Amino acid sequence: MRAEILTIGDEILIGQITNTNSVWMAQQLNQIGIKVVHMASVSDDDSAIVRAFDDAMTRADFVFITGGLGPTKDDITKKTFSAYFNAPLQMDERVLEDVSLFFSKRKRPLTELNRNQALVPQGCFVIRNPDGTAPGMWMKKNNTVFISMPGVPYEMKAMMTESILPKIVNENNLPKIYHRTVLTQGIGESTLAEMLETWEDALIHKNIKLAYLPQPGLVRLRLSTFGPDMQVLKNNVDGEIEKLEAQIKKYIFAYENYGEEPPTIEKVVSDLLRERGQSLSVAESCTGGYVSSLFTAIAGASEIFKGGIVPYANITKHTLLGVDKQLFETVGAVSEECVEQLAKNVRLKFNSDYAISISGIAGPGGGTPEKPVGTVWVAVAGKEKVITGKFLFGDNRSRNIVMTANAAINMLRKFMLETV
């Protein structure tokens, strides 16, 4: 079954608000096996709405409409709905009770405008709104179901979850959909695509679709499939992921299951530290506090994060973290020797199990022919060992910072896995 999501309201078209309703609805519909084939946003304008309805009818079995149901004059969805289905508005007594209760509970008077919220098109299946005053409306035309809901996110979500989705699942025999996403770090999108070409070409025979979703320093690989039997879908996708692992295991840091929050690399490492009862500290120069801020953004960070130092001025690498002063004259602060000392010493200072240290040239200034902008040294220290790595990123400062953080945190993850 195919669906379209239609958002009505000028606030979307002038860029005043981000359309988060559509994302949420798409996720929910996907989970019950309904494919969203189109999303559109139109203004509070009668002819634009009618044209969108007509277009949607040619593409979709269900049209999910939000917005334009408020009591004020700029909201015209209900009037347009009534005219489109040739169904005059009439008072729905049950909705009027809901609306009256809504205002009496809040000790506010029931005005004429509010009473009119209980008018619905004749023959409409009414969806009650437990959290607001505008009811939802379900109407059918030429085999397409049109469902109109308020644009207020929590009102829409309650109606979808409590009434609309269960009704759709009950009344239709829906195919199942299954997605799984593989999260990789340390390899570019195109290199990955070339490595996986043969594997990727074979996916079509299994009815599996692959998408590459790049972020700075990371690439997510999403496998999607649909069919009648969820177990078969899972086996197919998971089987392909096993083959994938054989090829690119060293780049994979996590899996994202559909409907779950995508795991960040710092969350993966935080969880690993928490499981083992271990802790971390950080000495970061060119990332300037960003790595620490990633770990401390996670609730409960104090269980695993002891603290960090940002020795931004070279002299503070010496005064605060005991880096040999002569290094700055010989190999420089962006060097293996420097990050090695930083990692060892910050770990001791914070008395943590592990430490990450970073020194590099974020740019745009500060590059030399030998150490161009984007050159970064990272070290990871444990109780018995220090490992180091050199990276060369690009010339964009903010990307360099993000890519360095991802690379450094993944270095710690691998180090931890090797030192079980």
Added chain:
Amino acid sequence: MRAEILTIGDEILIGQITNTNSVWMAQQLNQIGIKVVHMASVSDDDSAIVRAFDDAMTRADFVFITGGLGPTKDDITKKTFSAYFNAPLQMDERVLEDVSLFFSKRKRPLTELNRNQALVPQGCFVIRNPDGTAPGMWMKKNNTVFISMPGVPYEMKAMMTESILPKIVNENNLPKIYHRTVLTQGIGESTLAEMLETWEDALIHKNIKLAYLPQPGLVRLRLSTFGPDMQVLKNNVDGEIEKLEAQIKKYIFAYENYGEEPPTIEKVVSDLLRERGQSLSVAESCTGGYVSSLFTAIAGASEIFKGGIVPYANITKHTLLGVDKQLFETVGAVSEECVEQLAKNVRLKFNSDYAISISGIAGPGGGTPEKPVGTVWVAVAGKEKVITGKFLFGDNRSRNIVMTANAAINMLRKFMLETV
């Protein structure tokens, strides 16, 4: 002039990513006087894309398309574009140079897939991509201009700002538009709106539109007007801003001029430090490195930022920054006494002119009846004086971190202005 925004990619339709590109583009187009009449999202499917192109042509003078330009097989926008305009793909030598440079800078090989990024439809006006490998494409059909861009937000934004918007403004006789935005910190949106009610009501007679743009801890007030004579527009808006200053001067930390990057509060303070040849260090607990990362995100940070310490575990406030151990037993780490000592000592450790210190309860855990989640103490130290402030933010961890950073940095800004 009317525009349509079209997003291509399955990741939108399955609800995997939120469509923030459309919001940003709508804002930019609005500012140059182009009305967005429709937004749509379709999948990476040839017939869906062609149908969306046909529909857009009947509604809009400009169609802004993002997505589907990656080098991998799931991205089909360029192929569809080429077929739609009946314009075979051919190698663009200038783009090939850009792409080759992109990879050689990163010391990565130029693969066949990467080379193909330089293929563009015959007769297409090529928009260079300073931050990636997929060029933008500008084609015209039946008086409608179709502009295809990559879906990666920072690539799209750079192309829009540097090439596409200026080209549109130059080639069309658009009415002049003038915006100026006043940036405030430390006052909520609704309190501000109540204070400004009379002033705001009078704006309508001057054809000036006011928008409140809230962010965590900040509110931006945008004044917009349009007409044929830029000088008249400027005089009108600037006159109103003078009246505004008389009312809310103490909350204003900067102004955003049209077409300029909006100044962040950390940029304002960085510039002030740089002008005076002064420097800063930071000791931050509940913000966990976030304040340091804000300052170091700015190019040239090493001129003004000496470094920071994140003494996340209480004991490290004592061992690294000399906070009196007994404090933790008596008033606790979230206290005026603690931040005072942190600020004084971190300033001395880094030998900086100023220091910021922060200690608070970001949440969701750790609150008590006396110090609920959202309680934060901030201190700012100069050579001769330390000032402190207590804040009570909300119960959302990530908002608390951002609001604390904004409040602390603005405290330093005011402190600096008083100690000229």
